[in-house]
Amino acid sequence: MASKTGIPAFSPGKNTRSVPILTESSSGQEHPECTDEAGRVVRFLEEQAHKRDQRHVNLQLVRALKLQHGQRWLEVGSGSGALCRMAALCLLPDGRLVGVDIDCGIVAISRGLLNTVTRLNCLDVLPADGQELPFSTGSFDGAFAARLLLNSDHPDEVLQEMVRVVRPEGRVLAMDWDFETFVVDHSQKELTRRILLWRADNYGSNSWSGRQLFARFRSAGLERVRLKTVVTAGYSEEDALPDALRRAAAAALTAGALSKDEHDGWVGEIQRRLAAKTFFASIIYYIACGIVPAR
Numbered sequence: 001m002a003s004k005t006g007i008p009a010f011s012p013g014k015n016t017r018s019v020p021i022l023t024e025s026s027s028g029q030e031h032p033e034c035t036d037e038a039g040r041v042v043r044f045l046e047e048q049a050h051k052r053d054q055r056h057v058n059l060q061l062v063r064a065l066k067l068q069h070g071q072r073w074l075e076v077g078s079g080s081g082a083l084c085r086m087a088a089l090c091l092l093p094d095g096r097l098v099g100v101d102i103d104c105g106i107v108a109i110s111r112g113l114l115n116t117v118t119r120l121n122c123l124d125v126l127p128a129d130g131q132e133l134p135f136s137t138g139s140f141d142g143a144f145a146a147r148l149l150l151n152s153d154h155p156d157e158v159l160q161e162m163v164r165v166v167r168p169e170g171r172v173l174a175m176d177w178d179f180e181t182f183v184v185d186h187s188q189k190e191l192t193r194r195i196l197l198w199r200a201d202n203y204g205s206n207s208w209s210g211r212q213l214f215a216r217f218r219s220a221g222l223e224r225v226r227l228k229t230v231v232t233a234g235y236s237e238e239d240a241l242p243d244a245l246r247r248a249a250a251a252a253l254t255a256g257a258l259s260k261d262e263h264d265g266w267v268g269e270i271q272r273r274l275a276a277k278t279f280f281a282s283i284i285y286y287i288a289c290g291i292v293p294a295r
């Protein structure tokens with residue numbers, strides 16, 4: 001697990017099918033500063049962004065931003081830039097969206113994607129740490145962070161910086177899931193609970209980040225804080241959830257929390273249900289929105 005990105009180890013296989021936006025020629029080869037790790041992370045993020053359930057929740061976030069033509073917005077932790085590319089379209093023709101990411105290699109590749117694929121000149125991506133944003137106070141109409149605070153060691157500091165760079169009455173939004181809202185229909189109830197709870201407590205990022213957003217936004221001094229819940233449902237390999245379940249089981253197996261027989265039996269039923277089109281899983285994402293008070 002790469003803690004800085006929050007991206008799990010990439011396992012080639014079923015989900016390496018071609019991704020429309022990220023092509024071989026834009027996968028980092030032309031950027032000497034890009035590491036293989038950055039390329040792997042960008043590829044993973046692009047694949048995720050193209051999954052049906054992820055497109056649904058990303059669209060809900062972009063709607064919640066309430067972008068207006070001509071505004072200036074910031075995304076912190078922009079990753080491959082998938083959300084930036086969606087959101088920037090709403091700011092045309094004279095608005096501006098800046099994405100920042102702490103990983104220089106990821107920034108280089110996502111800039112390459114912008115230049116070679118989208119050519120949105122209202123959008124730029126820069127290397128920067130969300131805890132120390134290189135922008136003056138009140139310089140944006142709004143700022144958002146998707147799947148960042150749950151991966152951050154210092155979420156309150158990042159949020160405080162987002163509040164600082166947004167003008168009074170501007171909007172700050174964050175979107176995270178809450179892993180303990182992950183449910184899957186499976187015949188082995190106890191084992192399913194064991195795997196999901198083990199995953200929530202031991203693997204990856206802050207599994208309770210979604211439910212913590214309200215208090216976090218209030219503590220950051222934001223006003224009129226509201227949370228929107230988005231349930232994403234997974235029915236097939238077109239959704240991100242089957243792979244998330246397989247990754248959880250694989251991690252539990254590697255950590256010794258699951259025997260090989262338990263792993264194979266549990267994943268086997270998921271595979272059979274996918275083949276029989278009886279697979280169902282869901283998870284809740286939370287989109288928090290607050291208004292920057294007058295200073």
Ligand SMILES: C[S@@+](CC[C@H](N)C(=O)[O-])C[C@H]1O[C@@H](n2cnc3c(N)ncnc32)[C@H](O)[C@@H]1O
Pocket residue numbers: 004005006007045049076077078079080081082083100101102103106128129130131145146147148151152158
């Ligand atoms: C899980 S990815 C999410 C990417 C994108 N927001 C999305 O939803 O597709 C998290 C990203 O945040 C970046 N990141 C982590 N900590 C950061 C920080 N302190 N400041 C800026 N970016 C950060 C990582 O490098 C990674 O690209």
